[in-house]
Amino acid sequence: MAKESDMSLFNDVLEPFRRVINTDPPKDKLSASSKLNFSDSNQSIKEGLSNLFSIGKRKSSLGDGSTPEKRLRTESTSNAPHSPWKTKRLKIDLIAAKAQITKLEARVNHQHTIRKEMQILFEEEKASLVEQHKRDERALADMEDRLQVIRRREQELREEFNEAIKEQKDAKANWDKEKNELFKQIAELKEKLLESNVSSKDQLSEMKKDMDELLQALEGAQTEVEILKKEVAKQTARAEQCITLKNQLEKQTFELQQVTSKLKEIEYERDSYKDWQQQAKTAQKRLSNMAELEKEVVRLRATERSLRDAVCNKLLLEEQVHQLNSRLEVLQPVQQELHEAKVKVASLEASLEEWKTAARNHGVENARALSSALETALTSQLTATATSSQAQSQLAQLTEEMTTVKYERDKATTKLNDLQTVRKNQESLIHRLQKRLLLVSRERDSYRQQLDCYEKELTVTLCGESGAGSAALLSARVEQLERALQGYRDLLATHDHQANTKQVETLRAEVTKWRDEAEALRRDVQKLRTQRDTLQAHMERLDTAPKTKVIHLTDNPAAAAHKQVQQDLETAQEEIKRLKAALREGGSRDISEETQKLRQQLESRDVKLKRMKEEFTSSAQEYRDVCYMLLGYKIDRTGHKNYRISNMYAESADEYLTFTLCDDGIEMVHTEYSASLDELVELHLHQHRSIPVFLSALTLDLFTRTTMQHEIQEC
Amino acid sequence: MSQQQTKNCITLRGSAQIICEYLKFAINSVLFQRGLYPPETFKAEQQYGITLLLSEDPLIKSFLTNLLTQSEEWIVNKKVTKLSLIILNVANKEVLECWDFNVQYEDGDIELSKEKKETVGSKDLKKIQQEIRDVMLQVAATISYLPFLDCRCSFDVLIHAKTDCDIPEKWAEAEPVAIANAQNVQLKTFSTSLHKMETVVSYKLSD
Numbered sequence: 045m046a047k048e049s050d051m052s053l054f055n056d057v058l059e060p061f062r063r064v065i066n067t068d069p070p071k072d073k074l075s076a077s078s079k080l081n082f083s084d085s086n087q088s089i090k091e092g093l094s095n096l097f098s099i100g101k102r103k104s105s106l107g108d109g110s111t112p113e114k115r116l117r118t119e120s121t122s123n124a125p126h127s128p129w130k131t132k133r134l135k136i137d138l139i140a141a142k143a144q145i146t147k148l149e150a151r152v153n154h155q156h157t158i159r160k161e162m163q164i165l166f167e168e169e170k171a172s173l174v175e176q177h178k179r180d181e182r183a184l185a186d187m188e189d190r191l192q193v194i195r196r197r198e199q200e201l202r203e204e205f206n207e208a209i210k211e212q213k214d215a216k217a218n219w220d221k222e223k224n225e226l227f228k229q230i231a232e233l234k235e236k237l238l239e240s241n242v243s244s245k246d247q248l249s250e251m252k253k254d255m256d257e258l259l260q261a262l263e264g265a266q267t268e269v270e271i272l273k274k275e276v277a278k279q280t281a282r283a284e285q286c287i288t289l290k291n292q293l294e295k296q297t298f299e300l301q302q303v304t305s306k307l308k309e310i311e312y313e314r315d316s317y318k319d320w321q322q323q324a325k326t327a328q329k330r331l332s333n334m335a336e337l338e339k340e341v342v343r344l345r346a347t348e349r350s351l352r353d354a355v356c357n358k359l360l361l362e363e364q365v366h367q368l369n370s371r372l373e374v375l376q377p378v379q380q381e382l383h384e385a386k387v388k389v390a391s392l393e394a395s396l397e398e399w400k401t402a403a404r405n406h407g408v409e410n411a412r413a414l415s416s417a418l419e420t421a422l423t424s425q426l427t428a429t430a431t432s433s434q435a436q437s438q439l440a441q442l443t444e445e446m447t448t449v450k451y452e453r454d455k456a457t458t459k460l461n462d463l464q465t466v467r468k469n470q471e472s473l474i475h476r477l478q479k480r481l482l483l484v485s486r487e488r489d490s491y492r493q494q495l496d497c498y499e500k501e502l503t504v505t506l507c508g509e510s511g512a513g514s515a516a517l518l519s520a521r522v523e524q525l526e527r528a529l530q531g532y533r534d535l536l537a538t539h540d541h542q543a544n545t546k547q548v549e550t551l552r553a554e555v556t557k558w559r560d561e562a563e564a565l566r567r568d569v570q571k572l573r574t575q576r577d578t579l580q581a582h583m584e585r586l587d588t589a590p591k592t593k594v595i596h597l598t599d600n601p602a603a604a605a606h607k608q609v610q611q612d613l614e615t616a617q618e619e620i621k622r623l624k625a626a627l628r629e630g631g632s633r634d635i636s637e638e639t640q641k642l643r644q645q646l647e648s649r650d651v652k653l654k655r656m657k658e659e660f661t662s663s664a665q666e667y668r669d670v671c672y673m674l675l676g677y678k679i680d681r682t683g684h685k686n687y688r689i690s691n692m693y694a695e696s697a698d699e700y701l702t703f704t705l706c707d708d709g710i711e712m713v714h715t716e717y718s719a720s721l722d723e724l725v726e727l728h729l730h731q732h733r734s735i736p737v738f739l740s741a742l743t744l745d746l747f748t749r750t751t752m753q754h755e756i757q758e759c
Numbered sequence: 760m761s762q763q764q765t766k767n768c769i770t771l772r773g774s775a776q777i778i779c780e781y782l783k784f785a786i787n788s789v790l791f792q793r794g795l796y797p798p799e800t801f802k803a804e805q806q807y808g809i810t811l812l813l814s815e816d817p818l819i820k821s822f823l824t825n826l827l828t829q830s831e832e833w834i835v836n837k838k839v840t841k842l843s844l845i846i847l848n849v850a851n852k853e854v855l856e857c858w859d860f861n862v863q864y865e866d867g868d869i870e871l872s873k874e875k876k877e878t879v880g881s882k883d884l885k886k887i888q889q890e891i892r893d894v895m896l897q898v899a900a901t902i903s904y905l906p907f908l909d910c911r912c913s914f915d916v917l918i919h920a921k922t923d924c925d926i927p928e929k930w931a932e933a934e935p936v937a938i939a940n941a942q943n944v945q946l947k948t949f950s951t952s953l954h955k956m957e958t959v960v961s962y963k964l965s966d
Binding site: 592593594598603604 | 818819822825826840841845847849850852911913914915916917918919920921922924926929930931932933934935
């Protein structure tokens with residue numbers, strides 16, 4: 045329904061636009077014409093003409109701008125001629141009209157475009173409106189769904205609400221019931237409280253009664269206590285009496301002990317008396333043997349005298365022994381010397397024997413012969429030395445001669461060398477001369493040829509013109525030339541050809557020899573050069589010395605080691621020197637002296653040590669004795685940190701105490717004797733915590749006992 | 760590729776350090792192998808993939824550090840041509856053995872040097888170490904043919920520097936050494952692509 049209504053509304057809106065669109069196209073042409081007409085109304089006079097133009101225009105085409113003008117011209121020319129003014133006017137009108145037409149056309153186009161744009165706009169709007177419509181419809185449907193949901197919820201909530209109200213009513217009823225019950229309980233509790241109050245009051249009264257009873261009992265007890273105190277006083281008095289009685293008893297027992305001890309002493313005296321009686325009997329028996337004894341005495345005296353004599357003899361003998369010993373001591377070195385002398389004699393005899401054998405070997409029997417032989421030997425030696433000296437002088441002379449000879453030889457060699465050089469010069473001269481000779485011979489040949497030529501010429505000239513003067517001249521010339529030739533020949537003859545050739549040959553042989561030698565030497569040189577080159581290369585390879593320099597750290601290990609070695613050497617040498625010096629001085633004697641000294645020192649030290657020990661023991665004993673005498677106790681060390689103490693007044697050796705030295709002081713060790721001194725231990729050690737007091741108390745106690753014993757004895 | 764190149768880049772300084780490290784281990788190894796110092800003063804250390812021994816003696820240690828720091832400087836400046844470790848008899852200063860370490864300078868990777876604007880090499884460090892290890896093994900093997908040193912010996916290191924090289928403090932010029940009737944043995948060479956190290960041992964041939 046809504047859609048339809050929307051659509052109708054939409055159509056209503058669109059209606060005017062549609063109308064406009066529908067009416068537009070026909071209007072276009074009409075408007076143009078109407079407008080033309082309207083414009084023509086202003087120019088009423090040329091209506092017909094303009095119509096004509098417009099019709100013509102429509103006929104040709106509306107868009108063509110150029111053709112109307114041409115037509116216009118054609119028409120203007122073809123039509124009947126008008127007045128020039130008229131034509132002008134017409135033309136002006138025409139142009140104006142044309143302008144208007146173009147304007148109107150532009151407007152019409154503009155309108156068209158506007159219409160199209162409008163149409164597009166409207167279509168777009170329509171599309172958007174349709175979309176919106178659709179959206180609205182969808183939204184509406186959603187809203188309806190939601191409404192239904194909400195209604196359902198509302199229903200549910202109402203139901204819940206009803207249920208809640210019901211529950212609340214139930215709960216209220218329950219609470220009311222509980223409240224009533226609680227009220228009842230409160231009432232009960234109040235009743236109970238009242239009851240308990242009553243019972244507590246009863247109890248209180250009972251307690252008071254009990255209190256009274258107890259007070260009465262206390263009074264009774266106090267009275268009883270007083271009675272008991274009196275009784276205690278009585279009892280203490282009795283106890284005092286008892287103590288006095290006890291003391292008396294103790295005294296009596298002590299006296300009894302003393303009496304018994306006296307009795308023992310008396311018995312001992314009786315026993316000794318019996319011994320004495322026995323001894324007296326034996327003495328009487330001995331007296332009877334007196335005579336025999338006297339005889340024996342005489343005998344014994346004689347023996348004694350003899351013994352005394354013997355003693356005197358013994359003394360004499362001892363003196364003799366002593367003398368002999370001293371003599372022996374004197375004689376012993378003599379004997380040793382004798383022995384040595386014997387040994388020497390033996391050795392000398394052996395040597396003499398050797399000498400003798402040697403002499404015999406040399407064929408000499410007597411000493412004189414030996415001396416003579418020796419003399420001869422000495423003389424022979426002297427002669428030998430003389431000859432040797434002579435020989436030496438000769439040798440010196442010979443060596444001198446040899447040196448002179450050598451010098452001469454050197455001179456000769458130098459001369460030889462000079463001669464050789466001279467020879468070489470001569471050789472070179474010979475060579476030159478040979479060359480010259482060659483030259484000269486050639487010259488001669490050439491002269492000969494010339495001569496021949498001249499002769500020929502001469503013959504020719506002689507044949508031709510027989511001039512006497514010229515012939516004379518020529519002959520003179522020939523003579524001259526011949527003479528010169530003869531001179532040359534003489535010169536040649538002087539140089540002996542054959543000798544020269546021989547010399548030359550020998551020289552050539554020498555030259556070849558020298559050449560060979562030179563070649564050999566060249567080879568050697570080559571070899572040596574190659575060797576040198578190789579060695580140089582080797583050297584270069586070994587050290588690139590020329591371009592580099594060698595650097596090292598000054599304090600290197602090698603230097604340090606070297607220094608160390610030198611130091612060691614020096615010290616060793618010094619030590620050697622020192623030791624050598626010591627050896628020279630004879631260190632062995634020193635050593636023996638030193639040992640003796642040391643031995644003496646050792647002995648003296650030993651003696652000192654012994655004395656010290658004796659002194660120490662005696663002083664220690666003295667100290668101990670003094671301690672014993674002054675303090676009354678003898679202290680013995682029985683082991684490590686253990687000391688045994690026995691009193692001066694002790695009755696037996698078994699009565700001793702032992703103490704050990706601890707970190708915090710001295711502790712007493714339990715012994716049999718200490719067990720018997722419970723009272724003193726309790727009093728002095730456990731209460732006073734003082735050992736000296738305990739010990740002095742013990743001495744006092746023991747002293748009193750012994751003195752009492754003595755008193756009793758004295759009594 | 761570019762990453763790898765940067766990885767394998769060895770500068771002049773780094774190369775000199777590698778050389779000096781080699782020298783340190785080589786000298787220590789020789790001192791141990793030739794028995795110049797008691798073996799209990801040496802401590803084993805893992806280097807170049809093998810176990811090498813270094814002296815614990817404070818004097819030797821300080822000597823070597825002094826020597827090698829100065830040598831590194833000289834190698835960087837191309838002043839050193841040769842280092843010689845000489846073993847001599849203490850009693851008469853006779854040279855018994857000479858270990859020459861010849862240093863030659865190479866151009867390295869020229870293209871990379873232009874790129875970096877300093878001379879650098881592009882050799883793989885692992886390969887260099889492998890080569891050094893081979894040399895060290897050879898040094899250890901020399902004990903089989905070198906003559907027995909039966910006297911009290913000590914050692915010194917001579918540096919053959921160029922003549923224009925300044926002599927610093929604690930250093931002095933020394934006499935060049937020569938061994939009479941010497942026998943030379945060339946060991947393997949190795950190169951960092953900037954420096955080439957040639958090791959030669961020469962020893963007195965026993966009569």
